[in-house]
Amino acid sequence: MADESYPEELLYHAEHDWARIEGDEATFGITWYAQDTLGEVVFFDPPETGKQTSKDQSYAEVESVKAVSDVYAPLSGEIVAVNERLTGDDGQPEKINEDPYGEGWLVRVKLSDPSERDALLDAAAYKDLLETS
Amino acid sequence: MAAATETLLRTPLHARHRAAGGRLVPFAGWEMPVEYAGIRVEHLAVRTEAGLFDVSHMGQVETSGPDAERFLQRVLSNDVGRLEEGRAQYSVLCRDDGGALDDLFTYRTAPDRYLTVTNAANHGRDFAWLSDHGRDFDVTVRDVAADHAMLALQGPAARTLLDRHLDGEAPARMRVATARVAGVDCLVCGTGYTGEDGVELLCAPDGAEALWDALTSDGATPAGLGARDTLRLEVCFHLYGNDLSEERDPVSAGLGWACKLDTDFIGSEALRRVKPAERLVPFAFTGPGIPRPGNPVLVEGEPAGVVTSGTLSPCLGTGIGMAYVPAEVTGPGTPIEVDVRDRRRPAEVRDKPLYQKED
Numbered sequence: 322m323a324d325e326s327y328p329e330e331l332l333y334h335a336e337h338d339w340a341r342i343e344g345d346e347a348t349f350g351i352t353w354y355a356q357d358t359l360g361e362v363v364f365f366d367p368p369e370t371g372k373q374t375s376k377d378q379s380y381a382e383v384e385s386v387k388a389v390s391d392v393y394a395p396l397s398g399e400i401v402a403v404n405e406r407l408t409g410d411d412g413q414p415e416k417i418n419e420d421p422y423g424e425g426w427l428v429r430v431k432l433s434d435p436s437e438r439d440a441l442l443d444a445a446a447y448k449d450l451l452e453t454s
Numbered sequence: 455m456a457a458a459t460e461t462l463l464r465t466p467l468h469a470r471h472r473a474a475g476g477r478l479v480p481f482a483g484w485e486m487p488v489e490y491a492g493i494r495v496e497h498l499a500v501r502t503e504a505g506l507f508d509v510s511h512m513g514q515v516e517t518s519g520p521d522a523e524r525f526l527q528r529v530l531s532n533d534v535g536r537l538e539e540g541r542a543q544y545s546v547l548c549r550d551d552g553g554a555l556d557d558l559f560t561y562r563t564a565p566d567r568y569l570t571v572t573n574a575a576n577h578g579r580d581f582a583w584l585s586d587h588g589r590d591f592d593v594t595v596r597d598v599a600a601d602h603a604m605l606a607l608q609g610p611a612a613r614t615l616l617d618r619h620l621d622g623e624a625p626a627r628m629r630v631a632t633a634r635v636a637g638v639d640c641l642v643c644g645t646g647y648t649g650e651d652g653v654e655l656l657c658a659p660d661g662a663e664a665l666w667d668a669l670t671s672d673g674a675t676p677a678g679l680g681a682r683d684t685l686r687l688e689v690c691f692h693l694y695g696n697d698l699s700e701e702r703d704p705v706s707a708g709l710g711w712a713c714k715l716d717t718d719f720i721g722s723e724a725l726r727r728v729k730p731a732e733r734l735v736p737f738a739f740t741g742p743g744i745p746r747p748g749n750p751v752l753v754e755g756e757p758a759g760v761v762t763s764g765t766l767s768p769c770l771g772t773g774i775g776m777a778y779v780p781a782e783v784t785g786p787g788t789p790i791e792v793d794v795r796d797r798r799r800p801a802e803v804r805d806k807p808l809y810q811k812e813d
Contacts, residue, residue, distance in 0.1 A: 360477070360680075361492045363766045364744050366797075382795070384744050386493040386766055387680050389795075409742075 322418055325353050331422065332438060333447035334377075334395035339422065342438060347396055349374075350426045351383065351417065354451055360385040362417040365427070367403040374398055374430055376437050381427060383417060396437050398430035465510035466603050466662040474676045482574035484511040487678040496681035497768040500648050501811075504609035505677035506669050509654070510662065513577030513599035515584055518567040521591035526568055529587055530560065531704060531721065533714040537562050542628045542645050544712050546704040547580060548721025552728060553700040554707070556580050557692060559645055561630040569598070569641070569656075573694045587720070603662035607674060608652035608685075616642075616653055619668050624653060636668030647682060649689030649807060684765050687774060688809035690736045696747055697734055697762045697776050706730040706778070708806075732759060732778040736804045737790060739773035743799035745792045751777045752791040752798065758783065761792060769809045773799065 331339040337355035341348045356362060364384040374380045374394035381392040404426050407414045417425035442450065462485040471478060476487030487508065489496060499505045517526055527534040532545035539562050547555040556576040561569045572580045581597045588595040607616055616624055620642075622633030627644045635642065638661035643654040657665060670676055683693065692698045698707050703721075705713065705728045715722045739745065745764030750757050764775030779790065788803040 360489060361494055363494070364742070366743070384766070386684060386768070387488065389744075389746065 322357075323353060323420060325357070326422075327352065327444045327448055328422055329444045332395065332441035332443065334393060334441060335447075335450060336377075336393040338393050338395050340395040340438070340441065341422075342432075342435075345435060346401065346429060346431050347398070348426045348429050349392075349395060350421055351392060352447070353421050355390070356418045356421050356425075359383065359388060359390050362414045365407040365412070365414045365417065367408050368400055368428065370400050370403060372400050373433075374400060374428075376440075383414070392427060394430075395441055396430065396432055397434050398432040400428050401431050402429040404428070463511070465508055466659040467508045467510065467666055470663060470666050471508065471676075474670075476676070476678060481679060482511060484574060486511055487676070489678040489680045490676045493678070493680035493684060494768045496675060496677040497684050499675035500609045500650055500677055500681060500685055501769060502610065504607060504611040504615050504652070504674045505648075505681065506666065506674035507606040507608065507677050507679075507682055508604075508662075508666070509606050509682075510603040510659075511574040512604055513572035513574060513580070513597070514602050514604075514656070515570045515572060515581055516567065516596045516598045517570065517584070517588070517593055518564075518596075519591075519593035520566060521593045522566050522568055525588055525591040525593045526560065527717050527719065528591075529584060529720055530558070531709075531713040531719050533717050534560070535717070537568075539563075539565055540625070540629055540631060542630055542643055546698075546709055546712055547583065548704065548719065548725070549700065550720055550724065552703040552705075552721045552724035554694070554698045554702060554704050555583060555700065557694055557698055557709070559643075561641070561643060563630065563641065571604070572599075575695060601658065602656050603659045603665075605655045605657075605662065605665055605669075606646055606648075606652065607655065607669060608646045608648040608650045608677075610651060611673070612650070612652035615669065615672055615674060618672060627651070636665050638665050640665070647691055648685040649691070649809070649811075650685075684768055687763050687765055687776070688767050688769055689807040690776065692734075693763055702734075702778070703728055703730075706732055707734045730781050733781050733784045734762065734776055734778055735784050736776050736806055736808050737774070737792075737801045738767075738770065738804050738808060739792070739799055739801045741800050742773075743792075743794050743797070744773045745775040745794060745799070745801070750793040751779055752793060753779065753783050753788075755791070758790075764792075767809060773801070774808050779803070
């Protein structure tokens with residue numbers, strides 16, 4: 322398991338998802354808090370590339386042995402890549418626990434409305450949210 | 455949330471769970487550890503070495519007196535007449551109509567004394583049922599749950615580990631004996647809920663910490679309710695509330711072997727007439743996904759049943775579960791589908807147990 326962290330360069334959604342915006346694309350994943358709450362991730366059911374994500378809507382599921390968790394899109398767009406390393410017979414979904422902001426990324430999305438980023442939280446605001454909830 | 459937590463019961467090992475990094479969750483009115491290091495590593499520790507579970511939430515009822523055997527024969531589904539002193543027996547507690555109130559282990563600790571272990575969620579109801587029916591017999595039925603902590607030491611290395619702390623001899627499988635373990639007076643039972651060899655230890659609550667400390671510091675891995683559930687499901691042991699309930703009878707649940715109809719227990723008459731329309735069967739996914747309780751089961755594309763237990767098997771690496779399906783589709787190898795949140799996952803009916811140790 323990784324140590325608790327919330328990188329400054331990411332933006333956060335209150336449902337415990339992160340986005341790394343690079344130009345008109347973004348990478349999505351779940352936060353340290355989300356993976357810690359869920360426990361060891363044993364299954365990631367990826368969406369298909371070409372599908373649309375809608376901000377605040379679930380676009381995938383991650384599962385631990387005990388529980389299923391919806392993954393919410395922090396931003397809208399079209400899925401252009403999924404992290405194949407997490408899926409399939411030789412998949413390593415546990416990367417989501419080990420490296421939630423790196424090798425445990427979930428999907429890459431071509432953004433349809435980059436202005437939506439203004440509604441997301443920075444690391445400090447997301448940490449405040451965790452402390453007050 | 456915080457208010458509800460305050461009303462939860464705690465076992466004598468609560469501080470040990472916190473110290474061991476246990477994730478504590480509400481379970482049947484108790485605050486119990488669901489996992490420590492992680493369900494999968496705890497599961498594998500029990501399959502390959504030894505794990506230690508706190509199961510002090512489980513209840514105990516003591517039945518004693520001249521009529522104890524006759525009384526238990528009347529209320530328990532198994533043949534209590536064949537339960538000798540120093541032995542353990544599994545049975546179902548049934549209503550008149552055959553509905554299952556609980557499934558239980560009973561230990562005969564003396565010629566006229568028995569200790570029955572109840573599921574935490576059912577303990578109050580079980581005790582009331584047993585006390586009520588005990589009035590017609592010369593027996594004393596006592597709720598002794600508060601007198602006991604209960605630990606389960608399970609795994610291929612469990613007995614070797616136990617022997618290093620044992621003053622006396624460990625009972626064989628399905629037997630029971632009193633002995634001192636790590637200086638604590640225990641009822642040592644050769645039973646468990648994991649499919650592995652091992653023992654369950656009943657002791658006074660104030661002895662639980664010494665027992666826990668001695669066994670964990672000697673290599674037993676603390677294991678939580680999460681691993682307990684995946685372990686029991688791999689070997690197809692029933693979980694009351696999931697696979698067995700008042701709405702289900704033990705014959706449909708595959709527990710006919712524990713129902714000796716000629717012993718005239720409460721419910722036996724109804725069970726004699728049962729021709730199960732549905733049966734509980736184990737199944738495994740042949741592709742990706744994890745089944746969950748409540749998922750619909752489809753046979754030849756049509757809704758046909760329901761999953762009552764489901765998880766990812768740490769040993770098999772696939773989704774596994776148990777489901778009630780029409781009695782005619784119970785043959786091992788029968789293809790079925792499970793509707794997991796609107797995605798149909800292919801599966802097939804399997805034999806019990808789903809996981810079998812290689813010799």
